[in-house]
Amino acid sequence: MTVQKLAPGVWGVLATPLTPDGASVDTDSLTRQVQHYVRIGATGLTALGVFGEAARLTPDERQTVVRTVAAAAPELPLVIGLSALDADAACAEAANVLDVLDRSPAGLMVQVGSPDPDAVVRQLTTVAERTGQGIVVQDYPVMSGVSIATADLVEVVRRVPAAVAVKSESAPSPPAVAILAAGLSVPVFGGLGGTGLLDELAVGSAGAMTGFSVPEGLIACVNAFRDGGFAAAREAWLDYLPLVNFEFQAGIALALRKHSLVHRGLIASPAVRPPAAPAPEPLLPVLLEHLRRTPHALRVAS
Template sequence: MTVRPLAPGVWGVLATPLTSDASAVDTASLTRQVEHYVRIGATGLTILGVFGEAARLTPDERRTVVGTVAAAASELPLVIGLSALDAEGACAEAANVLDVVSRPPAGLMVQVGSPDPDVVAKQVNTVAERTGQGIVVQDYPVVSGVSIATDDLVAAVRRIPAAVAVKSESSPSPPAVAALVASLDVPVFGGLGGTGLLDELAVGSAGAMTGFSMPEGLLACVGAYREGGFDAAREVWRDYLPLVNFEFQAGIALALRKHSLVHRGLIDTPAVRPPARPAPDALLPVLHQHLRSCAP
């Protein structure tokens, strides 16, 4: 198996647009969203992440999403998310979608399924060996329900030869990112909607892998940090941060981001599937104010 670390930069996490009654995937909107990422110069795309409601899609819908994105993504590399916390489930999810892509993905994103580093290493290595793919190790305890100590995560990743990156979403993220960067040879990306992006860059992250609805801001911040360091990135990012924080409200974050994407013309409806909740009508004028304030 030959694996390559993920390139630094911005890996957009795609929303899965749904029809107005949330009964099916809206492939036309999904294609439009992908084409936007291609136009703005994203480093790569992540499919079937948490922001993509992967856990609420049927196996056939997951195949539809992956096939649609792969067809529209041009040469952008793709990371495909797996929702299962066990190796057997993750391998089944991978087998369901890998045959609809015409080129190998940059990696499969596997969630940490245990606080025990030995179990994590065995879990992830099993997925890598059976699929023949590189692995992005995702630590997202709020979603997975699994909390692993940073030192134990380091120990696990060191024993995963196929690791191509770590996506660190254990809050507070900057200390975790700092410790991972100092101890690992693979790139470490932040997520969490971009809420910790500037500080994560300052402690050595490779960039962002998240679903913020205005990814131009992520690109501007990461680019400014590369060119001018912390002060330059802070100057750029402060215009976007109010929207980042607004969109990251617990329980309604997904719906708010989808409303943002609708407002921008990138998808047609803000429909979400339970347990995600629709955005309160009272917040939509506020959302539009935020969008006007940081329009590219």
């Protein structure tokens, strides 16, 4: 198996837009969202991640998402998320979506499924060997319910030749990113809505792989760090931080980001699927105040 490490930069994690009743995937909105990432210079895209509500989509809907994203951005590399922690179930998910792709993805994103390094090596190796694809190793204990020691995760990734990147979302993320980046030859990306982005860059991350609703800010920060270091990145990121903090509220982050994307004209409806909670009504005017004061957050599409 020949795999290629992910390029550094910003890999946009896509929301899955739904019709107002939440019953179907809104492919027109998904296409607009993807085309926006192309316009602003994203390094790549990630579909069917946690932000994409992948675990709440049917197999047919997952195919629809992957087919739509690939058609809307044939020039951008694509990471595809797998929701299942069990290797057999993850392979079934992969087979379903790979069947509709006319090109290989940049990687399959697989969540760490055990605190035991040997078990995780078996899990990731099984998915890689059965699918023939590179693996983005995602460590997100809040979503997976699995916590693995960072030193053990370094050991795991070293033992999986198919690993093409790590997405580190074990809070607090900067200490974990520092250990991973120092110990691995594959790139390490931060997530968590960009809440730790500046500090993650400072300790060695390769960029961001997350679903912030104004990804122009992620790109500005990452590019500024590359060109001018910490001070330049801090200056570029300051104006985005209040919105980053506001959007990443436990339990309602998904709904808030979808409302932001609606205000930006990138998707048509903020509908989410249970058990995700809708955005509390009293916070919606506050969201508008944040958007009015955030660079690039004015309406960008009709």
